[in-house]
Amino acid sequence: MPPPAGIPRPTVQRLSLYLRELESAQHDGRHTISSSAIARAFGFTDAQVRRDLGCLGQTGRPGVGYQTAFLASRIRGALSLDRTWNLAIVGTGKIGSALMRYPRFAGGGFKVVAAFDADPALCGQTIAGVDVRPLSQLAEGVAEANVQLAVLAVPAEFAQAVADQLVAAGIQGILNFAPAALRVDVPVEPIDLSRALEQLAFRVSSEPS
C-alpha cells in the first residue's frame, strides 16, 4: 500500500517525532493521548499536531483524544515503516563503523545487512555481525542481500562517484553523511554535521538570551 504522497515535508518530519512519543506513551501504559499532550512534549501547538494528524484521515475521538496503539500504527503505515528496510553501510571508517553498532538501526524496521569499504585494510573484518566487503563487490552484494537503502559515509571527494555506483546497483535511497551535494535520481537525505554546527553558532550569536 503506497502511502498518501500528499503529506507536506515538515509534517512528515513531525510525524516521526509523534511516533516516538506514542511509543513512549504506549510503553507507559497510556492507551489514549490528546493533541495538546503530544504538542507539549515538543513545544508545538495543539493545532499543529491536529493539522498534521489530519493528513492520516479521521483518527481521534472528540473529548477523548487519540488511541496510542492505533495512531502509532497509522503513522507507521503512512511513513512506510510497517515493513523492513535493508541497509548497506558504505564507508566503514570512524562514522560508518559507529553507525553499524548504533542500536537504533537494529531495533526498528531498519536492518544493516551489508557493508563496503574501498580500503582493503578495512575489508574482511566483521562489525556487529556484518562482513565488510570491498567496494568492487558492491553490485553483487546489494543484489544478494536485497539492499534498498544506503548509508554513505565516505570522504566528500568520493561521495558522488560512489553514489553513482549505488544507484547503478539498484539502491533506492541514500542517507548521505558526506558534506557534498549529490546529483542522483533517487531520494537523498543529508546529515550534515558542519551545517548543523554552523546553524547552532548562528543561533547562539543571534538569539536573545
Added chain:
Amino acid sequence: MPPPAGIPRPTVQRLSLYLRELESAQHDGRHTISSSAIARAFGFTDAQVRRDLGCLGQTGRPGVGYQTAFLASRIRGALSLDRTWNLAIVGTGKIGSALMRYPRFAGGGFKVVAAFDADPALCGQTIAGVDVRPLSQLAEGVAEANVQLAVLAVPAEFAQAVADQLVAAGIQGILNFAPAALRVDVPVEPIDLSRALEQLAFRVSSEPS
C-alpha cells in the same frame, strides 16, 4: 559584531552550503561566481540564491557576479564563523569518539577542547589529543577550557539530565545526537538519525520514480 538576526532559518541553512561552494571555487582559483552557478551546484534557483544573499546587503556586481573571497567572508561574518568555537564532546561512546576524530571539526573554526563520559571505564583515555574526564568534573572542565558549545552523544534516557548540567555549567548551545526533545533555554540543534532514515523511507515509497 552581532550578526543581523533577521535572516530566516532556511536561508541560514543554505548560506552554509553556499559558503562551502565558495571555498571550493576559491580553491579552484575562481575569483568570481554567479548566482546561477551557485544555484546549479545544489539544484536551487538563481533567484533563491540572490534573495538569500540579499540578506547580507549589497555584495554582487551586475554583469559580473560575486567576488568569491569577499562573499565568503561576508557569510562567515553573518553566521558568526569569523571566530573560534570551543566544543565539548559529552558521551564518548561509539558516536562521540568518532566525532572527536572527525577532521572537519579540527579544520574550521570549531575546536574540540574537552570530553566527558559517565562511564569510568572510558575516562582517562586520550582521543584525538583530548583527555576524557568523568562527568562529575563537567562544570570545572567547561570553565577551564572556556567551552561554548556541547555535542551531546549520550543515551536518550540521560539526555535531559545531562543537558541540564550543561546549561548550569554555562554552555551556550547544544548539538544533540540523542533521539530526545530537550527542554532547555539555550539553542539546541538536533541530529536525528532515526528521523532522517524515516524521512528517507517515506520519500522512497512515495516519490514517483
Added chain:
DNA sequence: CGTTGTGAATGTATTCACAGCG
C-alpha cells in the same frame, strides 16, 4: 465538559519578472 477536525485568516518562503547597472 474536553477534545477533535477544519474553514478562514495570518504569516512565511519561494518564484516571477524586470528595471537598472557595469
Added chain:
DNA sequence: CGCTGTGAATACATTCACAACG
C-alpha cells in the same frame, strides 16, 4: 549583453477560532 537586486505574485505552512461530537 549578462547578471544583480527587488517589488509583486504565488505557493506553502501555521495559527486562530469555532462548530460538532462523545
